[in-house]
Amino acid sequence: MTRSSATAARLDSASGLVTTRERWPGDTLARVDQADRGNGPCGHCDLGTLAFCDGFARRTVTSLMRVQCTLRFEAHDTLFREGDTGVAVFNVVSGAVKVYKLMPDGRRQITGFFFRGDMFGFCLDGDYAYTAEAVTPLSVCRLPMQRLHELSETAPEVQHRILLRMTAKLAQFHDHVLLLGRKTARERVATFLLALSERARRRGDPASPIPLAMGRVDIADYVGLTVETVSRTMTAFKREGLIDLPSPNHVAIPDTQALRAASDGSA
Amino acid sequence: MTRSSATAARLDSASGLVTTRERWPGDTLARVDQADRGNGPCGHCDLGTLAFCDGFARRTVTSLMRVQCTLRFEAHDTLFREGDTGVAVFNVVSGAVKVYKLMPDGRRQITGFFFRGDMFGFCLDGDYAYTAEAVTPLSVCRLPMQRLHELSETAPEVQHRILLRMTAKLAQFHDHVLLLGRKTARERVATFLLALSERARRRGDPASPIPLAMGRVDIADYVGLTVETVSRTMTAFKREGLIDLPSPNHVAIPDTQALRAASDGSA
DNA sequence: CGCAAGTTTGATGGTGCTCAACCATAGTGG
């Protein structure tokens, strides 16, 4: 069974897991997953070494377990909105998340995609600066920022790990700003596909037939182009043999070096 | 006297301060300022509450003082380059810094400007992801990242403060990505000028006749346009009465709301 | 089968880039 009773199913039990409605602000769509199942350090997820709590002292992991909360969302569900008071950070257990900002006239810029093992929703004081929305069915591990802060008094490694994640994200932003500010349409699309491929490789997944979790519109709103330009560019790449598109949502990269050349204009 | 013997002066004593050549990698241009003069918590700068060490426990401040180092640069000096191993973070005491990435064919994207009180050069493991260059004569407080990390074992507030700075920077990046990905030339320039004005206001400086520390080329490379477009846009704003340009390096904003309307297309 | 959503393709036009010249200011040396 996939889901027989549509919206209602999301609020009570489904897929054999005990779930309850979540009470936190903005989380009306979330289902809380109370089942323990996973090889992760805290037993609540199967992220293994990708888990936020991986490698922490037993005591620290226990503290995190107590405040941790695994949530599930459907595609297109909103996790939180720009302007909501930021109270928690999220770790993606499975699925994909997009994070975006809107302009008054509806223009949208996606500022990040997050996949298995990624952390998002950094906020210390103040509100979320962006909206987070599930791209696919999604499972996330939520950690209240306040408790993380308290915990870091006694366990500085917690804060240090957040620092590491944020540093990585900052470096990513520098690259993305370069892409948006100075790259051509071809270079943007090539860079985007390469980044997905690189990421897959780093995670041990095959680097070449990569699945595209997001649609063309989302890609466009991420690389600062229109759907049409993204589509045209990808078919152009296909014509030129730079990529193959077995299906609209799968991209094969026969020659990484060639695509890399296309990604910075050295082609 | 301003400076009589040009380049040589930079390497020995100048302006009445005892200076020596700095030995750290990439810092061949820096002069180390060994004079104590300032109202800051550690006595090495006059940043006051803007100082990184402001509000820390006496013991923590002392630790920071011992590893701290105040450096001076001339405009166009390079502090560090993309690819250099990242060993320290910097706090701007006076002057302005730009941080940028280059593409193989010379295209440049400035990813940030930093002014009095700003912190840059975050790096944990690995290399700097960008080049940092002085825009004006510059004075910075350098803190070795390694010691900050060690210090945070006993003083978690150190790491927490870095976290705060990084969170702010992340939020800025979200805004800037929106600007680069989705805004028109007019909106970009308006947003840039408003951000400078806002910043001045927050720091207690007058919000309206704001000095432009950087040239048109730098502005263009920051907002993802060409010099010509930036120049044209600014004179257009002047024609329309949105701004005034008493000199090329000073912008007056008669009506903030009007400029704000121009910054997000609600005009 | 018909509909909806997503993707692709086509025709056309506008925004901002390119190339080029001109102007303003400050510094330099005769």
Added chain:
DNA sequence: CCACTATGGTTGAGCACCATCAAACTTGCG
């Protein structure tokens, strides 16, 4: 004191790239 130069900023003409508008195609689903 005044060319002379260098640097940075402004202005103009033409064009390219990508956005816009429009329509056809594909796929999945009721």
